[in-house]
């Protein structure tokens with residue numbers, strides 16, 4: 001049959017199983033690197049199916065470890081799979097896989113947090129942002145300890161069309177600790193709604209695929225795991241610089257059980273807090289006694305736009321950071337220097353009400 005003939009052309013030849021490889025290379029999971037392996041190929045195939053059709057695709061896999069997910073990606077027909085693994089103990093096993101799939105598996109021994117993915121693939125796979133996503137996917141059973149910082153970094157890359165997103169709207173299929181997966185997909189009013197929900201959903205279509213029970217991993221982690229698929233949006237839901245959106249959203253959620261104005265007012269120096277918060281809430285037409293979790297993305301967009309407009313009129317405002325001021329106050333207290341926490345941190349001169357930052 002033609003179809004099975006085609007399938008046979010990219011399926012891997014017989015190899016030692018992943019469990020055999022783990023034993024062969026005496027690969028004990030390192031807690032420090034959040035190593036929880038998936039050895040059941042039916043599960044890794046299921047994760048890979050969430051990415052869509054990988055026939056002839058370019059793929060970057062994060063943390064391949066003993067290579068279970070790697071095999072599933074190759075069996076799904078990926079033409080060029082680049083794996084980035086920090087732990088050198090896995091490299092020999094990955095080389096074995098690479099020999100079984102000639103020309104299709106490239107191995108980088110490195111750290112995904114610093115790896116330049118914008119240089120990892122040929123330019124000609126790029127697709128303009130307004131068009132369909134490129135035939136490039138990021139897939140990974142992420143180490144828990146890097147998943148959130150990595151996701152924040154990639155969200156910023158999406159906003160700026162840098163890193164893996166120089167090629168266009170690169171899709172991601174990733175695993176997270178179940179609670180983090182729930183936060184990423186949480187809708188307005190949900191208990192799990194958080195900073196991560198807003199930042200992810202204002203830049204991507206975020207889809208929760210399925211949950212993997214902790215017992216499916218070796219060793220078994222304390223928690224279950226959620227698989228999440230992301231497609232960057234053509235038009236972000238909030239069209240302001242990433243750092244500014246992140247600042248407003250961070251402030252909103254710093255007092256997640258209180259009325260939203262409580263967090264928002266900390267965007268402004270104390271002397272002008274009431275006045276500017278009221279101005280921002282009025283301009284955004286948002287009820288100040290809504291809880292952070294009750295705010296919809298259009299309401300958050302209105303708040304961010306109102307804050308951006310205030311910053312345009314008073315450029316110094318954008319530099320004000322409540323937490324930084326608290327830190328300075330704490331330092332001054334430790335040194336016994338009585339200081340006004342709203343003084344200019346660089347010169348030590350008190351800020352006038354007109355020049356709050």
Ligand SMILES: C[S@@+](CC[C@H](N)C(=O)[O-])C[C@H]1O[C@@H](n2cnc3c(N)ncnc32)[C@H](O)[C@@H]1O
Pocket residue numbers: 033034035036037038039062063064065066067068069084085086087090110111112113140141142143144146
């Ligand atoms: C949860 S394990 C998953 C291993 C394998 N993909 C699987 O599903 O069985 C995470 C993997 O990421 C690797 N890793 C941890 N931190 C990393 C980093 N910063 N960059 C690249 N790989 C990393 C670990 O060594 C480990 O192989």
